[in-house]
Amino acid sequence: MRRISMLTGLVSSVMAAPAMAQGTLELVGTPHNGGTGFQPAATELARDLQWLDGMLLVIITAICLLVVGLLIFALVRFNQKRNPNPKSFTHNSPLEIAWTIGPIAILVLIGAYSLPVLFKQQEIPEGDVVVKVTGYQWYWGYEYVGTDLAYDSYMIGAPATGGDNRMTPEVSAQLQEAGYTDSEFLLATDSAVVVPVGATVVMQVTGADVIHSWTIPAFGVKQDAVPGRIAELWFRPEREGVYFGQCSELCGISHAYMPITVKVVSQEVYDAWLAASQEDGGYVDVRQFLAAS
Structure with missing residues (x-):
């Protein structure tokens, strides 16, 4: 019985390890061997x-x-x-x-x-947070409407971050520095969409070159990013955490290497992060504000 308890504790520790990767933010819906079904619903x-x-x-x-x-x-x-x-x-x-x-x-x-x-x-409601997202070959650009904040988001390990879409010791070090583990390779990005929990978020989606598609399965949203057009989606996240998605429209040779990361935080952390990011002129790692909260 004691051996079973020890084994159960070990398994729980291993499964909980990814959730600790972002400090107080849980990684939600990450794939695992043998997994089936949907990601946990967060909206x-x-x-x-x-x-x-x-x-x-x-x-x-x-x-x-x-x-x-x-x-x-x-x-x-x-x-x-x-x-x-x-x-x-x-x-x-x-x-x-x-x-x-x-x-x-x-x-x-x-x-x-x-x-x-x-x-x-x-039926798109009025958004508490409105973000314009633009799909590029092969990364995402984000602009927070009504603010001076805009930045791009690349997969950690993509050529723009010094990699070549393969796991290498250098890419592993980048993942660790960003608060992830090697298991999040092909999922984690160097910057993320940051939104407050419980807020109505409206995403204005478009493409700059070919058709892309912005999706977060745990939010139940997916919208094609069509060049020359702006479409909208909305969600209201109910749970703090780190959520992953992928471009879901075949868009070229590196289609598989443009993931999406959304970090849902408290309103206080979001306000502090937004102010600091605007002052800095670009994306600021939200983890420092999580540690201070």
């Missing part, structure tokens, strides 16, 4: 989407079981051995009415639950 939008996915899975499973059951019944009941003389009728009005009304009812049910979720995503 109302993400919870709605995950619930809708579960409901659709139940409906689809029921339909598949019904169809397979009917096929098996037909094979057993109407095979040539049991029915050497097949029936000659061509119509069955009740059956035809049933298989017409049934799918219509299912589609109406799905629409009744999915359309409100879609409308909630598309």
